[in-house]
Amino acid sequence: MGHQDETESWKARGHEDNREPTDDVGSHTSWLEKHPSALDGFEDMMMTSMAAAKGKKIVVLLDYDGTLSHIVPDPDQAFMTEAMRSAVDQVANCFPTAIISGRRRDKVYDFVKLDNLCYAGSHGLDISTPSASSKYSNHKHQSRTTDGKIKKALEEEIKGIEGAMIEDNTFCISVHYRCVKEEKVDNLKGTVESFMKAYDNFRISEGKKVMEIRPKIDWDKGRALQYLLDTPDFGSSSNDVIPVFIGDDKTDEDAFKAIKTIGRGIPIVVSSTPKETEASYSLRDPTEVMRFLLQLAKWMEEGSV
Numbered sequence: 555m556g557h558q559d560e561t562e563s564w565k566a567r568g569h570e571d572n573r574e575p576t577d578d579v580g581s582h583t584s585w586l587e588k589h590p591s592a593l594d595g596f597e598d599m600m601m602t603s604m605a606a607a608k609g610k611k612i613v614v615l616l617d618y619d620g621t622l623s624h625i626v627p628d629p630d631q632a633f634m635t636e637a638m639r640s641a642v643d644q645v646a647n648c649f650p651t652a653i654i655s656g657r658r659r660d661k662v663y664d665f666v667k668l669d670n671l672c673y674a675g676s677h678g679l680d681i682s683t684p685s686a687s688s689k690y691s692n693h694k695h696q697s698r699t700t701d702g703k704i705k706k707a708l709e710e711e712i713k714g715i716e717g718a719m720i721e722d723n724t725f726c727i728s729v730h731y732r733c734v735k736e737e738k739v740d741n742l743k744g745t746v747e748s749f750m751k752a753y754d755n756f757r758i759s760e761g762k763k764v765m766e767i768r769p770k771i772d773w774d775k776g777r778a779l780q781y782l783l784d785t786p787d788f789g790s791s792s793n794d795v796i797p798v799f800i801g802d803d804k805t806d807e808d809a810f811k812a813i814k815t816i817g818r819g820i821p822i823v824v825s826s827t828p829k830e831t832e833a834s835y836s837l838r839d840p841t842e843v844m845r846f847l848l849q850l851a852k853w854m855e856e857g858s859v
């Protein structure tokens with residue numbers, strides 16, 4: 555199935571397009587000049603990145619929602635296709651690979667179901683690799699996120715707002731409003747913001763039609779990426795690797811920034827419309843992500859590295 559065909563088939567099955575409101579950052583053509591397609595410019599991108607980092611190994615880090623699965627109205631139905639699973643599997647057989655998601659770690663695993671890669675859940679607060687695991691389970695903030703009290707009380711608070719939904723991500727909570735009527739969204743946001751004022755250990759970040767309630771600590775997807783690169787599973791030091799990170803949402807920007815700080819790597823944003831981003835390259839949607847992953851695995855198998 556071609557790219558266009560697969561996208562159309564997703565739409566026909568009632569899934570949403572991955573398109574989100576466009577930031578005012580000029581035309582798509584001028585945006586693509588600043589963030590070239592990682593697919594169209596694959597050979598050039600790999601040549602430039604490898605030349606700048608001789609002898610270093612590629613490692614692959616991936617977001618889940620909107621990157622490996624299309625955005626859909628029901629978060630529990632955000633399945634990845636078999637074709638995507640196979641592409642991730644092939645990449646993970648070639649390079650150390652991890653998924654860093656806002657979701658609960660076990661939930662991401664249930665979607666992906668691959669044992670040859672590492673999983674970091676709750677925006678990187680819950681990481682497990684064969685050699686290391688970092689949980690904020692003893693952290694003072696933890697009890698207030700995981701004892702279910704906030705979720706229960708918040709559910710009570712927003713129960714009158716039709717379509718609002720809360721997802722427990724263990725160390726974080728997502729308040730979804732994709733299915734809330736436009737005119738009710740501000741009401742929902744205001745209700746959640748004033749409720750959370752009583753919990754000053756938490757902050758709220760905005761994702762794609764979701765409010766992400768996270769512990770107010772110095773940890774994000776960027777710190778999680780750095781943590782993973784420092785484990786033996788990923789080379790023991792960010793000095794030894796070229797990190798490829800692919801993500802579509804605001805929290806992924808922290809990982810793009812971390813790659814910029816390292817000074818080497820391939821940060822790729824998934825977006826079909828121009829947006830502000832720290833990423834250097836782009837892909838339009840999960841279907842292009844899949845094609846990119848297959849190309850990366852092929853490149854490795856053909857010995858280009």
Ligand SMILES: O=P(O)(O)OC[C@H]1O[C@H](O[C@H]2O[C@H](CO)[C@@H](O)[C@H](O)[C@H]2O)[C@H](O)[C@@H](O)[C@@H]1O
Pocket residue numbers: 617618619620624625626627628629630632654655656657721723728730732761762763764766803805
């Ligand atoms: O870091 P991620 O893996 O991208 O997780 C971020 C949030 O993703 C999920 O929500 C998003 O995808 C849903 C399914 O397509 C969609 O219904 C929702 O509107 C999106 O915001 C996940 O459900 C959240 O818990 C994550 O925080």
